[in-house]
Structure formats: structure tokens, C-alpha cells
Amino acid sequence: MTDYSAVVALVAEDMEQVDLYIRRSLNSEVLLINQVAEYIIHSGGKRMRPVLHLMSAGACGVSGDAHIQLAATLEFIHTATLLHDDVVDESAQRRGQDTANAVWGNAASVLVGDFLYSRSFQMMVDVGSMRVMEILSETTNTIAEGEVMQLMNLGNPDADEHSYMEIIRCKTAKLFEAATRLGPVLAGMDEEIERALASYGCHLGLAFQLTDDLLDYTGDSSLLGKDIGDDLAEGKPTLPLIYTLKQGSPDQRRMVESVIVNGDRDHLASVVSAIQKSGALEYTSGLARDAAETAVSKLAVLPESPYRDSLAALAHFAVNRLS
Numbered sequence: 001m002t003d004y005s006a007v008v009a010l011v012a013e014d015m016e017q018v019d020l021y022i023r024r025s026l027n028s029e030v031l032l033i034n035q036v037a038e039y040i041i042h043s044g045g046k047r048m049r050p051v052l053h054l055m056s057a058g059a060c061g062v063s064g065d066a067h068i069q070l071a072a073t074l075e076f077i078h079t080a081t082l083l084h085d086d087v088v089d090e091s092a093q094r095r096g097q098d099t100a101n102a103v104w105g106n107a108a109s110v111l112v113g114d115f116l117y118s119r120s121f122q123m124m125v126d127v128g129s130m131r132v133m134e135i136l137s138e139t140t141n142t143i144a145e146g147e148v149m150q151l152m153n154l155g156n157p158d159a160d161e162h163s164y165m166e167i168i169r170c171k172t173a174k175l176f177e178a179a180t181r182l183g184p185v186l187a188g189m190d191e192e193i194e195r196a197l198a199s200y201g202c203h204l205g206l207a208f209q210l211t212d213d214l215l216d217y218t219g220d221s222s223l224l225g226k227d228i229g230d231d232l233a234e235g236k237p238t239l240p241l242i243y244t245l246k247q248g249s250p251d252q253r254r255m256v257e258s259v260i261v262n263g264d265r266d267h268l269a270s271v272v273s274a275i276q277k278s279g280a281l282e283y284t285s286g287l288a289r290d291a292a293e294t295a296v297s298k299l300a301v302l303p304e305s306p307y308r309d310s311l312a313a314l315a316h317f318a319v320n321r322l323s
Contacts, residue, residue, distance in 0.1 A: 073120045200311065
């Protein structure tokens with residue numbers, strides 16, 4: 001398995017600057033905002049979106065400090081989505097600790113999420129680039145659309161693979177895409193390189209989310225930082241379930257339909273058995289690995305460098321968590 005900490009060591013110094021910028025930007029005269037924001041921002045996590053942006057910027061030869069500001073901005077946007085997600089999903093745990101809504105309540109979580117969104121736009125403005133504003137404003141709008149699409153699909157046993165892929169493209173892959181697109185934008189590189197790195201980020205995000213959804217039925221809760229079967233309990237028809245509904249036996253389909261509609265973790269063992277027998281694990285894993293390989297292929301437009309190698313390694317990391 002690719003060692004994530006070894007891969008990101010390349011941008012460790014920049015990440016220290018990002019952390020300092022995050023702390024400065026979190027400052028508010030409202031105590032509760034400081035408490036909730038500090039809690040969620042510094043509660044762990046891989047910081048993949050800022051790391052991806054820093055590596056993209058490094059691969060494109062970006063100088064100055066705009067990439068530091070944008071890496072922090074990306075983390076703020078991501079954190080705002082987590083706060084809102086946990087309220088919508090009624091989640092009690094994330095990364096092995098209580099969610100902010102479990103500690104402070106839903107109202108505080110939503111409002112602090114709004115603060116982080118609005119502060120992220122202040123940080124974008126500081127970069128002084130209309131192109132950056134265009135990319136990130138489109139990104140946040142697409143993420144919101146993805147959230148609504150997912151909400152509409154909760155408890156829906158008729159959800160299909162196309163709608164699932166569109167949801168994860170909007171909810172997850174779009175911010176990955178922005179993170180890597182912004183490197184060549186800051187460097188003033190041509191449109192071909194911008195499109196290639198955007199495609200790299202999008203396919204990496206797809207690979208990452210497909211793997212996450214697979215691990216919800218095959219992973220270790222102590223490593224995932226959440227309970228196995230959370231998606232099932234929330235009635236989310238992710239790809240392993242969608243595939244099982246399509247390929248499983250009539251009895252398996254009836255059982256899976258029931259648990260999607262009712263949001264039921266009590267039948268987790270039966271659902272996992274059905275998923276295994278249907279071939280859904282292999283199918284989902286195959287799509288994740290294909291997406292990761294496509295991501296790596298998009299890096300060919302970049303000159304050889306340790307940054308390019310690390311971007312390739314991150315694509316392999318995204319799916320090698322299955323090993």
C-alpha cells in the first residue's frame with residue numbers, strides 16, 4: 001500500500017504555511033465560530049484537497065504564495081461541506097470522534113459551515129484572480145447540486161449507476177478537480193495542461209469516492225473513523241448496492257430494496273453477503289482502479305518531476321486502501 005505520509009512529505013513545508021494561514025483566517029470575534037471551526041478543521045483527516053493543489057502548483061512551477069491561500073481556501077470549502085453533510089446525514093461520528101453537530105447541535109454546525117463558505121470567498125478575493133473566482137464559485141455551486149441530488153436519492157431503490165456517478169462527480173470529484181486545475185491556472189499555463197490536470201483531479205476524486213463507498217462494506221471501522229454500514233443506515237444507494245440490485249437474485253434484490261428504503265443496519269451481514277455474491281465488490285473496485293489509471297494518464301502533459309510522481313502515487317493510494 002502506498003504510504004500517504006511519505007507521498008505528501010514533498011509539500012510538508014508548504015502545508016505548515018497552509019496551517020498557519022488557516023488559523024489566521026479562522027479568527028472571528030464570535031467565540032462559538034472559533035470553537036466549532038477549530039474543532040472540525042483540526043480533527044484529523046488527510047487534507048487531500050490542499051495537498052493536491054500544492055502538488056499541482058509545484059508540478060507547474062508556481063511561485064509566490066497564492067497557492068498557499070488557495071490550498072487553505074479549498075480546505076475551508078471542504079470543511080463547510082462536512083459540517084453540512086453531517087447535519088443532513090444525522091451523523092454522530094467522523095474520523096473516530098464526535099461530529100460538530102453531535103457536540104454543539106445542528107444549528108451551530110450549519111451556521112459555522114456558512115461562515116466557512118463565506119470566509120473562503122473572502123480568501124479567494126485576496127488572490128486577485130477572476131479566473132480563480134470563476135472556478136471556485138462554479139465548484140461550490142456544483143457541490144451544492146450534488147448534495148441535493150444525493151438527498152433526493154436517499155431511500156430510493158430505483159437509483160441507477162448513472163445517477164450515482166453524477167452525484168459523486170458533483171459532491172466529491174469536483175473539488176478534487178478544482179484543486180488540481182488551479183495549479184496551471186496560477187502558473188498561466190495553456191488550456192491543454194489546465195484541462196488535463198482538471199481531468200486528473202476529477203478521475204482521482206471518482207476513484208477515491210468509489211473506494212470509500214466500497215470500504216463502507218469491507219473496511220475496518222477503527223481505521224475508517226466511522227461505523228461500517230453507515231451508508232446503509234442512511235439509506236444511501238451507493239454503487240455496491242445498485243449493482244447488487246441489478247445482478248442479485250430475486251431474494252437478494254428484495255432484501256436490499258428493503259434496507260435502502262428503511263435505512264437498516266440490522267441486516268448488514270446479509271447485505272454484505274449479497275454484495276459479495278453478486279460481484280459488486282469486484283465491479284466497484286474495477287471502476288475505481290480504472291478511474292485511478294485514467295487520472296495517472298492525464299499527467300503525461302507535465303514534465304518529469306517529483307511532484308508529478310507524487311500526483312501519480314496519490315492516484316494509486318486512493319484505490320490501494322482496498323488492499
